[in-house]
Amino acid sequence: MSLEDLISPIVSKECLYKYIKQGDIFDELCFKATFSKLLGYGIVIGSSLVKIPQVLKVAKCKSAFGLSILSILLELISYTSLSVYSLVNKFPFSAYGEGIFLATQNFLLVVMAITWTYSPAKAVVFSCTYVACLALLLSPSLPLSVLVLLQTMNLPIMLSSKIAQIWTNYSNGSTGQLSAITLCLFAVGSTARIFTSIQETGDKLMIISCILASVCNYALLGQLLYYWNVPVLNSGQRSSTRKAKVN
Numbered sequence: 001m002s003l004e005d006l007i008s009p010i011v012s013k014e015c016l017y018k019y020i021k022q023g024d025i026f027d028e029l030c031f032k033a034t035f036s037k038l039l040g041y042g043i044v045i046g047s048s049l050v051k052i053p054q055v056l057k058v059a060k061c062k063s064a065f066g067l068s069i070l071s072i073l074l075e076l077i078s079y080t081s082l083s084v085y086s087l088v089n090k091f092p093f094s095a096y097g098e099g100i101f102l103a104t105q106n107f108l109l110v111v112m113a114i115t116w117t118y119s120p121a122k123a124v125v126f127s128c129t130y131v132a133c134l135a136l137l138l139s140p141s142l143p144l145s146v147l148v149l150l151q152t153m154n155l156p157i158m159l160s161s162k163i164a165q166i167w168t169n170y171s172n173g174s175t176g177q178l179s180a181i182t183l184c185l186f187a188v189g190s191t192a193r194i195f196t197s198i199q200e201t202g203d204k205l206m207i208i209s210c211i212l213a214s215v216c217n218y219a220l221l222g223q224l225l226y227y228w229n230v231p232v233l234n235s236g237q238r239s240s241t242r243k244a245k246v247n
Helices: 003-007 013-020 028-050 052-061 069-088 093-117 120-137 144-172 180-200 204-226 235-246
Strands: none
Touching (some): 028 180, 069 120, 093 120
């Protein structure tokens, strides 16, 4: 494998020619393109682990308190739609790859939340339903117009997922089992994704989605800091607290 083949996912042939043959390492367009690729792959790599702290925290506590199941479910729908839409449009993997990893991690969170909040049987039903819907979306017979419609709906779905979590935090007066590491990584990653979406896709829907997602992620991070010293109560303690307030 040649050097060109090895680094082609990051540096285009045109830019490689300018860098090596012409010695022009300060070309502005090539710098932006290469930086965007590196940043994009960095986001993809980071996203493969971004919700792992959250998954481990929920698994350890065997509790989804503080997590809005509706919020996680809407995120799952949003990232699944984004991934399928990007695959069909053949966008560079560095421009959307995190959607696949985040959809997988959100799927695990939803399954755990349903298991401990409702029942394992309902979690199994949900899992089968999701897999069936995913198979339908990936089917070659599905009209492209359906995927475009889903991506258009992705913006309000994404906003709804963030607002649902923000409201849950406000209602509980606590961020519960939300992971500080996960929220910080989301805030930084969504900010960086604005630049890569502009540079690599030029897709207005994706760019607007990234901007609004970034705003919501920083709002969640702000709530985390605001409620930092608020203790996380279990269900029994919360019930006792409510009764005490009533009395």
